[in-house]
Amino acid sequence: SNNSQWINFVTIRNRNWYRDNVVLLGDAAHTAHFSIGSGTKLAMEDAISLARALDQHGDDLGAALAAYESERRPIVERFQQAAAESRSYFENTARYVHFEPMQFAFHLLTRSGRIDYDVLRLRDAAYADRVDRWFARSPGAIAPPPLFTPLQFRGLTLPTRVVRSHGIVEASADGAPLAGYSTDAIDAAEGSPLILTPIVATSPGARITRADAGIYSSKHVEVWREIVESVHQRGATIGLRLGHAGRRGSTRPRSAGLDRPIHDGGWPLLSASAIPYSSRNPVPKEMDRADMDRVKAEFVEATTRALEASFDLLQIHMAHGYLLASFLSPLTNKRTDEYGGSLENRLRFPVEVLVAVREAWPQERPLSVALNASDWARDGFDVDDAIFVAGVLKDHGCDIVEVLAGYTTPRMRPRYGPAFLAPLADRIRNEAGIPTLVGGGIMTTGRANTVLAGGRADLCVLDPSP
Secondary structure, three states: OOOOOOOOOOOOOOOOOEEOOEEOOHHHOOOOOHHHOOHHHHHHHHHHHHHHHHHHHOOOHHHHHHHHHHHHHHHHHHHHHHHHHHHHHHHOHHHHOOOOHHHHHHHHHOOOOOOOHHHHHHHOHHHHHHHHHHHHOOOOOOOOOHHHOOEEEOOEEEOOOEEEEOOOOOOEEOOEEOHHHHHHHHHHHOOOOEEEEEEEEOOHHHOOEOOOOEOOOHHHHHHHHHHHHHHHHOOOEEEEEEEOOHHHOOEOOHHHOOOOEOOOOOOOOEEOOOOOOOOOOOOOEEOOHHHHHHHHHHHHHHHHHHHHOOOOEEEEEEOOOOHHHHHHOOOOOOOOOOOOOOHHHHOHHHHHHHHHHHHHOOOOOOEEEEEEOOOOOOOOOOHHHHHHHHHHHHHOOOOEEEEEOOOOOOOOOOOOOOOOOHHHHHHHHHHHOOOEEEOOOOOOHHHHHHHHHOOOOOEEEOOOOO
16 A cells, blocks of 8 residues: 555566576576565575586586576575465455454464464464464463364364365275275374365266265265264264266276276266366266256265265365366366356356255255365466355355365466465455365474464364375
């Protein structure tokens, strides 16, 4: 609001940092928003790195310049990512004016990702204690950190904000989970009050691989009920991720490679448009009205079976390029009817499924949607689209959005890193006004506490990977 021309900052990136005997350093090679105060420091470090490379490689100028770029580029790109988050904060401060002062200040301090909850506690333990007491609404002298405070959705109360994804996939026979599912679910329940299954198919044709689990027969219900009871016996709750593979279905086990099609014995695929996932995958059928009615009915039947199996939460998967996601993305939806074109039209069928499932799912039990916040691809579905969609989903009974990204097309350009989905969850939560669940590189409790206390998400999926 101060009319400064620096408010909208241009980030410079270069595909190459040198050509022949010309080399770029500092702001000529890269810019990072001034709010993290690193521009001059980065330029001086570039110069030191270049001098060292020239000294080490003698008369081989090409090798020296290549060594300089290979050393500096990864470091600079991490700074640029942090600076981009900081810049986004200052260019969109209005997004957070509804925060209470304690959360507003915490979000400001942790805006770039370079400072987190653990760093603040190390620097000022009394301040971190005040953040804990504010988040927990506790007037006492001691309060748990944000990750270990309760949360309630409809009739479901969670004692902590920890969520674990049930890791076993491709351990089923004809859609029925095998023993490994139960063992893995029990292990996950030991450290989390809420666990989520992998994507469970609504029909045989909705599976990703032959070994994926389903919930499309009474036999499946019996097996799932035993798994749910085992989880409940350990004091945890369990949510069912319900989905349809769409054009990413009929593939070999993931151990043989991602999205590799089955050559013999595969099944027909459906999608918003007749566009294959890649040149090696089969062309799916563009869904007609009869296909939509059948798929919607399968989601409803699966919802009824999920209730019979006593699941505590239900999630509809609308991400990662699977069937419902294929309607949302302009990269996969080229329809010319009322289900294509504008975002409002592309959203029609996913909302039809959501409404039908919400009517079949008890009002006291929460309903979630897994939603891509970005396709990570040019001209694809982006976070602005996701904010609009999340608002519509909220109006039709969705209680919490799990924020995901990518896999709409194999030509995506991922942006991984610590808590890499948190900025996307932040925008959806605070612009669409809907609670968010987020994972993606959240490997420490400190990182999770940063996401929660800063109002970026309401639940965190902890990633146990190193």
